[in-house]
Amino acid sequence: MSLMTSELWPYVVLILVGFLPNEIWRLLGFAVARGIDEGSELFVWVRAVATGVLAAVIAKLIFFAPGALATVPLSVRLVAMVAGFAGFIAFRRSVFAGVATGEAVLILGAFLLPKL
Amino acid sequence: MPDFYKMDFATYSAAFFGGFRSAWLSVFAYVLFGTYVGIGALAYDFNFSLTWVTLSTLVVWAGPAQVILISTLGGGAQLIEVAVAVGLSGVRLLPMVVSLMPLLRGPQTKSYQLLLPAHFTAVSMWVESMRLAPLMPVERRIPFCNGIAFGYMTSAMIATVIGYYLAAQLPDLLTAALLFLTPMSFLVSIARNSSMLVDRLALVLGLVLGPVLAYRNIELDVMWAGIAAGTIAYVAHRIRESLR
Numbered sequence: 001m002s003l004m005t006s007e008l009w010p011y012v013v014l015i016l017v018g019f020l021p022n023e024i025w026r027l028l029g030f031a032v033a034r035g036i037d038e039g040s041e042l043f044v045w046v047r048a049v050a051t052g053v054l055a056a057v058i059a060k061l062i063f064f065a066p067g068a069l070a071t072v073p074l075s076v077r078l079v080a081m082v083a084g085f086a087g088f089i090a091f092r093r094s095v096f097a098g099v100a101t102g103e104a105v106l107i108l109g110a111f112l113l114p115k116l
Numbered sequence: 117m118p119d120f121y122k123m124d125f126a127t128y129s130a131a132f133f134g135g136f137r138s139a140w141l142s143v144f145a146y147v148l149f150g151t152y153v154g155i156g157a158l159a160y161d162f163n164f165s166l167t168w169v170t171l172s173t174l175v176v177w178a179g180p181a182q183v184i185l186i187s188t189l190g191g192g193a194q195l196i197e198v199a200v201a202v203g204l205s206g207v208r209l210l211p212m213v214v215s216l217m218p219l220l221r222g223p224q225t226k227s228y229q230l231l232l233p234a235h236f237t238a239v240s241m242w243v244e245s246m247r248l249a250p251l252m253p254v255e256r257r258i259p260f261c262n263g264i265a266f267g268y269m270t271s272a273m274i275a276t277v278i279g280y281y282l283a284a285q286l287p288d289l290l291t292a293a294l295l296f297l298t299p300m301s302f303l304v305s306i307a308r309n310s311s312m313l314v315d316r317l318a319l320v321l322g323l324v325l326g327p328v329l330a331y332r333n334i335e336l337d338v339m340w341a342g343i344a345a346g347t348i349a350y351v352a353h354r355i356r357e358s359l360r
Contacts, residue, residue, distance in 0.1 A: 010168050017195050018185045019175040021203035023235070029213025030234040034227075038218040045350045047246075048318040050211035052349065053342025054239060054306055055322025056329075057180070057208055060338060061299040063327045066183055067158070068291035081300065088304040096143045098304035099297065106296050110289055 076109035122251040131256040135263020138248065144240040145271045147301040151179050152272040154294035156279025157286050158183065162190025166280050173276050177269065178238055179298055181205045207339045211346075212242045219246065220261060222254035229258055236265030243305045314353035321345035 003009060036042050061069075062077050069077070084102020091097030125131035139145050152173065159169035164186060176182050181202050188198045213234050220233055233245075245261040252260060279286075310316045322345035329337035 010165070011171070013189065013195065014168060014172055014175065014185075017189070017199040018172055018181070018202060021199045022176050022178055022181045022206040022209070024203070025206045025209040026213050026234045026237055029210045029237075030217065030230060032210070033214045033217030033221075033230075036214060036218050038221075040218075043215065043218055044314060044353070045346065046211050047215040048314050048349045048353075049342055049346030050208070050215050050242075051306060051310065051315050051318040052322035052325075052345030053208045053211055053338060054302060055319045055345060056326025056338045056341035058299045058302045058306075059323045059326035060330050061180075064330060065295070067187070067295055068288050069295040071288060072292050072296075077296070080296065081303065084300045085303060085307065088307065093308050095301065095304045095308055099143060099147060099301050102300040102304075103293055103296060107289065107293055110292065 072106065072110045073113055076106060076113055080106035080109060121253055123248065124252055125256050125260070128256075128259050131252070131259040132263040132266075135260040135265075136267040137263075138244070138260075139264045139267025139271075142244055143301065144244065144268060144305070147297045148179075148240055148268050148272045149275040150294045150297045152275035153279035153282065153286075154291060155179065155182050155186070156276040156281075157283040157291065158186050158279075159276075160280045160283035162186055164190065166277065169280060170273060170276050173272050174269070176202075177236065178206060178209065204336065204338075207336070208239075208342070209237060211342070212239070213237050216242055216245055216261075219249045220254075220257045222257075224255065225258070233258060233261050233265070236262060236269075238265075238268075239302055239305075240268050241265045243309055247309050312353075313356065314349045317349035317352055318346045321348055 003012065036046065062081055063074070065072070065074075065077060080102050083105040084098045087101025088094060088098025123134070125134050155173070156169060159166075159172075169186070172182055172185065176185065184201050184205055185198065188201055193201075216233065216237055217230055220230060241261065241264055244264050245257075248264075249257040249261060306319055307316075310319055322341055325341040325345050326338060329341045334340060
């Protein structure tokens with residue numbers, strides 16, 4: 001197997017286990033979408049499912065935090081998330097205000113409550 | 117169909133630059149910047165080359181998938197395990213692409229013109245495209261959304277390089293704060309886009325069902341949570357409509 005020892009191998013790996021397993025969902029979506037119209041009921045349902053999937057991803061990133069975020073206590077991560085949402089509502093539905101508030105609370109909380 | 121639009125562009129390229137400009141005016145250009153500084157640093161820590169990680173941003177173009185790819189490959193996992201983990205994280209892209217394509221497709225649109233926006237679909241681009249594309253005539257939507265994605269990708273690529281070189285100097289708390297950018301910005305931007313009851317309900321249900329299924333170790337937890345949340349919300353929406 002000369003390919004596995006060549007300089008190109010890391011790039012072959014990137015395509016095989018990084019690009020393809022991820023891109024397949026986009027291509028599948030591209031194929032499925034052909035029959036769906038902008039004003040249809042199916043469109044409303046698919047958009048609701050997309051929103052639901054993203055919500056599940058968000059919650060999972062908070063409860064099962066990756067890497068260095070796991071060193072911040074779960075309670076601080078949850079409070080920061082709620083605070084960020086409150087900031088978003090308070091500042092006339094500004095995404096920037098929400099993200100800034102959440103980040104500020106997370107950093108402050110991690111300082112005040114290091115490793116419970 | 118409305119006779120006038122809140123946004124319009126004289127030419128195809130004007131729409132592309134309009135999208136590029138709106139990318140840099142939205143919070144996502146900066147959220148992605150922070151996220152990808154983290155990804156660049158992660159790649160450095162696991163001894164990947166700068167070319168490799170930059171290329172991964174271009175071809176994978178999904179933050180969570182890249183975090184998994186780098187940390188599992190770098191940690192010495194079997195290739196098949198890595199492929200499965202990356203594939204599971206990408207499920208969310210399917211309903212996102214399915215719901216974006218009908219907005220971009222006009223009567224004149226050729227199928228191949230939708231391939232690039234399909235590849236560009238990521239949470240950031242999807243949220244902004246779903247919000248802004250309906251404001252303009254259908255023939256300007258593809259270049260506009262490609263412009264948004266190109267703007268975001270530029271930010272992510274520059275940040276990947278910066279993160280790669282800064283890696284050794286990033287304190288843990290800063291890395292944690294960078295990782296927190298993804299869920300925080302996803303939550304508020306999706307909340308902003310959810311003007312209809314059905315979407316708000318799907319958001320709340322997904323937030324609850326996601327961790328419940330994950331704690332019960334159900335396979336494909338995110339996908340099932342999303343389908344359940346979306347379907348319950350949709351049924352509630354239909355019942356409410358029929359009662360009117």
